[in-house]
Amino acid sequence: MAPPLLAAAAASNAARSPLLRWVLTAVVASSVLLVVMLLILLSGGLDAACAGARVGVAGTLRPGTVPAAYQQMVLRAAGTCAGITAPLLAAQLDAESNWNTQAISPAGAQGLAQFLPGTWASEGVDGDDDGIRDPFNPADAIASQAAFMCKLLAAVTADQGLTGDPIDLALAAYNAGLGAVQQHHGIAPYPKTQAYVRRIRTLSARYADPAASAPGDGPPGSWVHPIHGAQITSGFGYRWGRLHAGIDFAAPIGTAVYDASNGSVIDAGPASGLGQWVKIRHPGNITTVYGHLSREAVTVGQAVQPGQLIAYSGNEGHSTGPHLHFETRPNDTPVNPIAFYAAHG
Numbered sequence: 001m002a003p004p005l006l007a008a009a010a011a012s013n014a015a016r017s018p019l020l021r022w023v024l025t026a027v028v029a030s031s032v033l034l035v036v037m038l039l040i041l042l043s044g045g046l047d048a049a050c051a052g053a054r055v056g057v058a059g060t061l062r063p064g065t066v067p068a069a070y071q072q073m074v075l076r077a078a079g080t081c082a083g084i085t086a087p088l089l090a091a092q093l094d095a096e097s098n099w100n101t102q103a104i105s106p107a108g109a110q111g112l113a114q115f116l117p118g119t120w121a122s123e124g125v126d127g128d129d130d131g132i133r134d135p136f137n138p139a140d141a142i143a144s145q146a147a148f149m150c151k152l153l154a155a156v157t158a159d160q161g162l163t164g165d166p167i168d169l170a171l172a173a174y175n176a177g178l179g180a181v182q183q184h185h186g187i188a189p190y191p192k193t194q195a196y197v198r199r200i201r202t203l204s205a206r207y208a209d210p211a212a213s214a215p216g217d218g219p220p221g222s223w224v225h226p227i228h229g230a231q232i233t234s235g236f237g238y239r240w241g242r243l244h245a246g247i248d249f250a251a252p253i254g255t256a257v258y259d260a261s262n263g264s265v266i267d268a269g270p271a272s273g274l275g276q277w278v279k280i281r282h283p284g285n286i287t288t289v290y291g292h293l294s295r296e297a298v299t300v301g302q303a304v305q306p307g308q309l310i311a312y313s314g315n316e317g318h319s320t321g322p323h324l325h326f327e328t329r330p331n332d333t334p335v336n337p338i339a340f341y342a343a344h345g
């Protein structure tokens, strides 16, 4: 903006001089232009930052696969739950209703996410805050689907009596009910349910952005913290003459541990010194190590997304108290994770 004094002086002279009149117009016009440009820059910058953060956690959608009207709803819903990705939600919506918001199955399941009225009564949420929980409203249906899947994933991951991949188990529970999965100690042996799990896995790969989710190659993905709200109790460096090759986060036994970036699991189970561990390979020949775990939630060979639940912290191995030991290893050489994260945004 033109300083008021200059503007006033220019205005008083403007009537007398055509040159001053032109200067005054130019000053006012360029100030307005500057403010408009600043506003555009600010809003664009903020949007990009938010979208980036959300996609990093939620898994990235292959462009053009999800109907445009539901894209943001799916990404937002996936961002509400570690372990539930946008491609997974999209695959379910496709299989459940073929993206038909008004779908009603012969069994009476309703809307995009095909909730039965009884399940909707207990699990339906108001996704768009309009005060109404409506299974035929896409915003409500997608938010409810993500919340319900999150609940099922937590239940199957916590249940020591189940075998199988947690996502497969959660999908089976979505299809056949959690009771059926628990009763059979794994994916319920119904052909319909087994076909559902396979179909969602296939569709999910179709909805996933290959550039973002291909394990082992492609550009490095985003990096997220392996544990939430935990204090660092020991840093990277030499302790009593030997290298402490990672950082330690104090955490009660059973705290959720999350994958740091997209990749695939290359080790999960007992490891000398670290008790139970998980090791993950990421694009760019980077590996991450999660040690002293009480339980793994992934199996070797499994593809993982940033923020996906991979294990629970513990106090196994050479450990002086419950904590997570976390390492970042470019070319399998441990570096200070704090410096590594600073370099990887």
Ligand SMILES: [Zn+2]
Residues within 6 Å of the ligand: 234, 244, 246, 247, 248, 324, 325, 326
């Ligand atoms: Zn440690």
